[in-house]
Amino acid sequence: MRKYLAVFLLIIAVFSFATTRIKDIATFRGARDNQLFGVGIVVGLNGTGDSGNVSSQLLTNVLRTFNITINPNDFKSRNAALVMVVADIPPFYKEGMRLDVVVASIGDAKSLEGGVLLQTPLYGADGNVYAVAQGNVSLGGANVKVSANLQTKNRIVGYIPNGAIVEREIPFEFVNANTVTLLISKPDFTTAARVAEAINRTFERRIAKAIDGATVKIEVPSAFEDDVVTFLALVEEIEVTVDMPARVVVNERTGTVVFGGNVKILDFTLSYGVFNITVRNGKVVADKETEATVANLINALKSLGASPQDIIAILQTMHKAGVLLADLVVM
Known part of the structure; x- marks a missing residue:
């Protein structure tokens, strides 16, 4: 008996004449995410941690801060693992706000399931500490693969929702010499020109100019010099027609x-x-x-x-x- 395999063709057409808010296609220079990272240790593992001496040395250093002295050679356990901790901090985040973090094993740990991340400082590219992470590691359902007779799971990468507390606000400056700069997410000369034209038409004066396919410079009107946030909010809501290359x-x-x-x-x-x-x-x-x-x-x-x-x-x-x-x- 012949068997036929039905194959369906999915066609998606995205038309370029639809209008969208500037907010959805561009960002203001200076208002961006920043990446944070740190090296920490996860404890509480049920014999699935690292087999080397690095985690033992780190744990003895931690205990030393509590005036507990232990020889690393006498403190061998597979209940801890050395991990890399990473997070993205959005713009305008203030002290005390929380971030999600990702925890990934560096050594030969078999699983981070059930582990707890000890307090880990998270650094920016400038070497300063901007957040501190700590908490229970959750593996969730990441990278679950199921076949007829096998179910595997990535157990050496975990997550800690709201696991980091911001300790320092990242400095930013999006107003320079009374101008702000819009960065088009997908650079295009036509789109940049349309953005500048739409801004000028909305405010009925030439305050915006497209510099290249990715950059539009905007002069802050004198009426908004003391209220730049309101001006930026108005700019974000302006609708433009995005041009798309074929x-x-x-x-x-x-x-x-x-x-x-x-x-x-x-x-x-x-x-x-x-x-x-x-x-x-x-x-x-x-x-x-x-x-x-x-x-x-x-x-x-x-x-x-x-x-x-x-x-x-x-x-x-x-x-x-x-x-x-x-x-x-x-x-």
Whole structure:
């Protein structure tokens, strides 16, 4: 008995004419996350910790602060593990606010399950301590893989929700010489120019100028010199039309095709197996004529019974032939 495998093609089209808030596509220079890191020790492990002497030496150093002196050679246990502790601190976080932290084993520990991280200072790139982490390590369901007869779990990476307390605010400066700078998340000259135009139109004066595809400089109006936060909030809410470069992304493994905007194609004639389609005078000629776009071409191929693999192979050949007016990214 023949068996047929049904494969479905997922098509996602993102159109460039939708408007969005500046807040969703750009950030103000100076207002960014910072990475923190530190080296600590997790205790309370049930014989699944490190086998070396490093964790024992660290524990003896900790005990020494409590006036308890123990020879590291006499204090060997697999109930502790040396770990790296990392966290991201968002902008504007103040003293006393909490951060989530990630804990990862450095040595040969088999599992951090049930462990407790001892107080660990977290450093910034400048070498200063900005937070202190401590708490119960949770493994959660990270990286669980299930097969017919096997279930494994990554047990040497854990998490501590709200496990770090901010001890020092990271200094920042987003207003310089009475100007602020917007950074476009996905640099594009057209989008940057539209952002500057939208800001100028909203405030009815030329206070914004696109410097390049990623940077828009904005002069803070005199009316907002004493209330810059309100001005920035108003700027964030301005809506603009984001421009997207023509791009088609295909995933051969899953049969997924993602394309941004109305991706155009030039005139050509396609002969692929039993499929014959012509694009003439900017129209896809199939059962009915439609505009020559990737979306309409894919719909025509699907109506003729093309499989996801067929469609992906056709798109790749079109790109090589130069009739696909877009970048092609194959995953």
